[in-house]
Amino acid sequence: MSIYVISHTNPDTDSIVGSIALTYLKNQLGEDCIAIRQGIISPETEFVLNKFGGVAPELKTSVSGEKIYLVDFGDLAQSPSDIKEATILGIVDHHKLGDLTTDTPLECWIRPVGSSNTIVKEMFDSYHIEIPKDLAGMMMCAILSDTVIFKSPTCTKEDTKAVKELAKIAGIEDFKALGMEMFIVKSALEGATARDLLTRDYKQFDMNGTPVGIGQLEVVDLKIFDDKKAMLFEDMKKMKEEANLHSVALLLTDIMIEGSQLLVVSDDESKFESAFNVTLENHEAWLNKVLSRKKQVIPFLQPQF
Numbered sequence: 001m002s003i004y005v006i007s008h009t010n011p012d013t014d015s016i017v018g019s020i021a022l023t024y025l026k027n028q029l030g031e032d033c034i035a036i037r038q039g040i041i042s043p044e045t046e047f048v049l050n051k052f053g054g055v056a057p058e059l060k061t062s063v064s065g066e067k068i069y070l071v072d073f074g075d076l077a078q079s080p081s082d083i084k085e086a087t088i089l090g091i092v093d094h095h096k097l098g099d100l101t102t103d104t105p106l107e108c109w110i111r112p113v114g115s116s117n118t119i120v121k122e123m124f125d126s127y128h129i130e131i132p133k134d135l136a137g138m139m140m141c142a143i144l145s146d147t148v149i150f151k152s153p154t155c156t157k158e159d160t161k162a163v164k165e166l167a168k169i170a171g172i173e174d175f176k177a178l179g180m181e182m183f184i185v186k187s188a189l190e191g192a193t194a195r196d197l198l199t200r201d202y203k204q205f206d207m208n209g210t211p212v213g214i215g216q217l218e219v220v221d222l223k224i225f226d227d228k229k230a231m232l233f234e235d236m237k238k239m240k241e242e243a244n245l246h247s248v249a250l251l252l253t254d255i256m257i258e259g260s261q262l263l264v265v266s267d268d269e270s271k272f273e274s275a276f277n278v279t280l281e282n283h284e285a286w287l288n289k290v291l292s293r294k295k296q297v298i299p300f301l302q303p304q305f
Contacts, residue, residue: 005071023057036060038060052141071091078098113158114159121165195235195239213247216253229284236265261286262287275300
């Protein structure tokens with residue numbers, strides 16, 4: 001029976017490419033693995049896959065009775081609803097330790113680096129398995145995406161080292177130029193509904209028993225949202241009601257000026273004001289130098305609950 005390698009809900013480029021890369025590695029090591037995803041492919045991820053001839057993992061949202069590896073997550077809120085009925089063989093992740101538990105021992109590669117693909121690269125190195133040229137290109141892009149082309153405070157020397165080594169394998173001379181091209185694609189909003197944008201990079205968190213949803217959109221110019229905030233707020237209210245959440249927040253992140261506009265729909269906005277030492281005006285506030293949800297938002301917001 002095949003083993004499934006799964007990315008989180010609303011998968012981003014790091015999780016999709018990470019599942020593809022880990023699947024290739026495990027297959028080289030003699031395991032029969034298949035990469036799967038829980039949601040739609042984002043425009044950025046589609047750009048990366050098309051650039052290097054990658055194939056999107058198959059859509060599969062039920063894992064009951066299956067053996068699985070998790071890539072880029074370890075939280076119940078970001079898992080299939082029946083994950084407790086699956087056997088987790090391993091986790092490759094760069095986030096905080098989540099609330100998933102297992103009945104059997106498992107393989108864990110969890111490190112405080114900027115991208116899950118950096119960890120997968122280290123796994124390739126550890127097992128002395130060569131990375132194919134096109135896969136190296138996809139992994140390189142995934143790291144550039146998650147580290148915001150090395151601008152994110154989550155970026156480490158391991159990430160920059162991995163990108164340089166992967167770029168050499170992929171034959172990419174100017175990887176930063178490719179990274180900017182990727183973010184321009186990521187900034188495109190044409191034809192996207194409010195729900196498309198809100199869930200493009202959206203995660204739900206259990207904050208000490210309180211459910212909170214936080215999305216993030218990384219772009220090269222915040223002006224593209226000037227005529228879209230009203231529809232975003234309206235759909236945030238709907239998402240909050242549909243999922244019975246305490247709060248829904250959205251980070252509109254400008255990678256050029258390095259900061260995020262925070263939009264909030266909440267039962268108690270003061271928790272966000274206290275977390276970031278700001279005053280929300282019309283349910284929004286500017287967070288200077290905030291680029292990372294993982295490192296600059298969640299650790300400050302969770303204690304408020």
